[in-house]
Amino acid sequence: MGKGLLIVVSGPSGAGKGTICKELAGKADIDLSVSMTTRKPRPGEEEGKSYYFVTEEAFLDHKEKNGFLEWANVYGNFYGTPKKLVLDKLEKGRDVVLEIDIQGAMQVKENFPKGIFVFILPPSMAELRKRITGRGSETEDAINLRFNEALREIAYIHKYDYCVVNGELDEATARIQAIVTAEHSRVTEDIYDMIAAYKKEG
Amino acid sequence: MGKGLLIVVSGPSGAGKGTICKELAGKADIDLSVSMTTRKPRPGEEEGKSYYFVTEEAFLDHKEKNGFLEWANVYGNFYGTPKKLVLDKLEKGRDVVLEIDIQGAMQVKENFPKGIFVFILPPSMAELRKRITGRGSETEDAINLRFNEALREIAYIHKYDYCVVNGELDEATARIQAIVTAEHSRVTEDIYDMIAAYKKEG
Numbered sequence: 001m002g003k004g005l006l007i008v009v010s011g012p013s014g015a016g017k018g019t020i021c022k023e024l025a026g027k028a029d030i031d032l033s034v035s036m037t038t039r040k041p042r043p044g045e046e047e048g049k050s051y052y053f054v055t056e057e058a059f060l061d062h063k064e065k066n067g068f069l070e071w072a073n074v075y076g077n078f079y080g081t082p083k084k085l086v087l088d089k090l091e092k093g094r095d096v097v098l099e100i101d102i103q104g105a106m107q108v109k110e111n112f113p114k115g116i117f118v119f120i121l122p123p124s125m126a127e128l129r130k131r132i133t134g135r136g137s138e139t140e141d142a143i144n145l146r147f148n149e150a151l152r153e154i155a156y157i158h159k160y161d162y163c164v165v166n167g168e169l170d171e172a173t174a175r176i177q178a179i180v181t182a183e184h185s186r187v188t189e190d191i192y193d194m195i196a197a198y199k200k201e202g
Numbered sequence: 203m204g205k206g207l208l209i210v211v212s213g214p215s216g217a218g219k220g221t222i223c224k225e226l227a228g229k230a231d232i233d234l235s236v237s238m239t240t241r242k243p244r245p246g247e248e249e250g251k252s253y254y255f256v257t258e259e260a261f262l263d264h265k266e267k268n269g270f271l272e273w274a275n276v277y278g279n280f281y282g283t284p285k286k287l288v289l290d291k292l293e294k295g296r297d298v299v300l301e302i303d304i305q306g307a308m309q310v311k312e313n314f315p316k317g318i319f320v321f322i323l324p325p326s327m328a329e330l331r332k333r334i335t336g337r338g339s340e341t342e343d344a345i346n347l348r349f350n351e352a353l354r355e356i357a358y359i360h361k362y363d364y365c366v367v368n369g370e371l372d373e374a375t376a377r378i379q380a381i382v383t384a385e386h387s388r389v390t391e392d393i394y395d396m397i398a399a400y401k402k403e404g
Contacts, residue, residue, distance in 0.1 A: 119389065125401075154397055162387045163396075175387055182384035185364045185377055187321065194365075195356055199327075 002190050004090040005183055006112060007097045007176070010105035011120035012150035014131040016166040020120060021099040023173045028180065033086055033098040036062065039077040052082070070100065070107035081108070095180060102153045109159065116183050118176060119160040123167040125151075204392050206292040207385055208314060209299045209378070212307035213322035214352035216333040218368040222322060223301040225375045230382065235288055235300040238264065241279040254284070272302065272309035283310070297382060304355045311361065318385050320378060321362040325369040327353075 007030070011017050025032040036052040038059050047053055054062075059078045063071055071080030081098060089096050098115075100108065108115055122128035125147075132138075132146050157163055162179050166172040209232070213219050227234040238254040240261050249255055256264075261280045265273055273282030283300060291298050300317075302310065310317055324330035327349075334340075334348050359365055364381050368374045 118387075121396075151401060154401075157389060157393055157397060160389050162384065163389050163393060164387055175383060178380040178383035179387060181377060181380035182364065185320075185366055185381060187359060187362050187365050191359055191365060195359060199353060199356075 002093065002184075004092065004094045004096060005180060006086060006090060006108075006115040007095065007180060008105050008108050008115045008117045009097055009099050009120060009176070010102055010117065010160070011166075012122070012128070012153040013101070013146060014128045014150060015120040015122045016131070016169070016172075017099050017120045019169060020164075020166060020172055020176065021097050023169060024097055024176055027173060028095075028177050030095045030097050030180070031089055033081055033096050035079050036068075036082050037077060037079045039079070069098075069111050070104040072104060083111070086112075102156045106156070106159065116162070116179065117160040118162045118164055118179065119157045120172070121154070121157075121163060121165045123165055204295070204386075206294065206296045206298060207382060208288060208292060208310075208317040209297065209382060210307050210310050210317045210319045211299055211301050211322060211378070212304055212319065212362070213368075214324070214330070214355040215303070215348060216330045216352060217322040217324045218333070218371070218374075219301050219322045221371060222366075222368060222374055222378065223299050225371060226299055226378055229375060230297075230379050232297045232299050232382070233291055235283055235298050237281050238270075238284050239279060239281045241281070271300075271313050272306040274306060285313070304358050308358070308361065318364070318381065319362040320364045320366055320381065321359045322374070323356070323359075323365060323367045325367055 009017050009021050021032060024030055034048060034052060036054055036059060038054060038056045039051070041047070041051070041053050045051065056078065059080065062068065062082070063080065067083055068080040069083045069086060071078060081100070086096050086098070098108065105117060109117060122131065128150055129143070129147055132143055132150075164172050164175050211219050211223050223234060226232055236250060236254060238256055238261060240256060240258045241253070243249070243252070243255050247253065258280065261282065264270065264284070265282065269285055270282040271285045271288060273280060283302070288298050288300070300310065307319060311319060324333065330352055331345070331349055334345055334352070366374050366377050
């Protein structure tokens with residue numbers, strides 16, 4: 001079927017994009033993108049599976065060399081998606097799913113516009129508030145802040161190709177699988193090689 | 203999920219588009235578009251199911267009033283896709299599949315660019331020749347004519363959104379179902395109503 005696809009799964013925090021991506025990578029023949037970070041490993045985290053753990057020097061060197069599809073500094077730790085790892089997989093025909101917040105997705109869109117951009121919506125704002133609250137240990141102010149942030153983020157939806165409402169996990173996952181199947185059937189420039197092969201045969 | 207989609211399934215004769223459409227209408231919640239024709243009904247054909255059988259006068263009147271998504275004169279008989287019937291179904295949220303040759307598909311694209319245009323390819327040119335030959339009762343010249351016509355038609359593929367190879371009927375049908383699911387998840391202008399509803403709720 002030719003080259004692999006980069007599926008960027010994004011949305012406000014609390015929409016459930018992480019759960020969907022894990023489900024997707026487990027069910028379908030899709031690889032999860034692994035980030036590089038300067039954060040210290042937590043118990044149970046595996047090098048090359050959870051993250052690639054690197055020094056700040058190594059990270060900044062990678063960044064300097066334009067080696068990231070996107071990167072961010074979160075509370076003093078760097079996180080980034082290594083470009084080469086993703087592109088190598090796509091070249092080999094593997095589909096890759098990348099879970100990322102909206103700012104990160106916009107960076108990926110800039111660096112790799114061929115990606116398939118999927119926005120995950122919570123089934124309702126009431127449900128989103130419940131999910132944000134349900135994480136516990138946060139103050140009312142912090143919850144309101146996250147909630148308003150989510151509202152602002154939803155306005156970015158028009159920058160995306162697809163929008164999937166995460167009501168039932170199975171249904172949302174199946175919908176993204178359908179999107180991947182459909183995108184593999186898109187008429188793109190590669191089609192001309194295919195036509196040439198047909199004509200030669202004919 | 204909003205309005206229905208018009209899925210235009212097209213391709214060279216012998217690609218198997220008719221079989222796919224019947225399979226699709228049987229499996230998925232999709233209606234087959236019914237054409238209007240001036241041809242006389244054949245035994246077993248049902249009014250409103252196989253075709254809408256009309257007089258030439260009625261057909262030309264309909265055509266005069268711009269009432270077709272596409273129409274053609276084939277060996278002295280008129281055939282056309284009534285616009286209102288299709289649009290009414292879409293408005294009610296029903297998906298409609300329209301099986302049509304390439305010339306017809308290009309007319310539909312002109313009149314209804316929002317349609318989803320799917321090109322059906324045979325698995326190989328050898329298989330296409332076999333299918334054309336397999337219909338029997340045709341001379342070598344007629345077969346060659348159809349075969350070369352198919353080659354010319356394949357060049358229209360770049361006007362389509364999707365391309366599905368009809369190797370296994372089940373797989374090709376599932377692929378079109380995935381395309382329909384994906385297209386229902388597309389971010390379109392309707393999304394703004396959805397966002398407005400979210401914000402109101404928030």
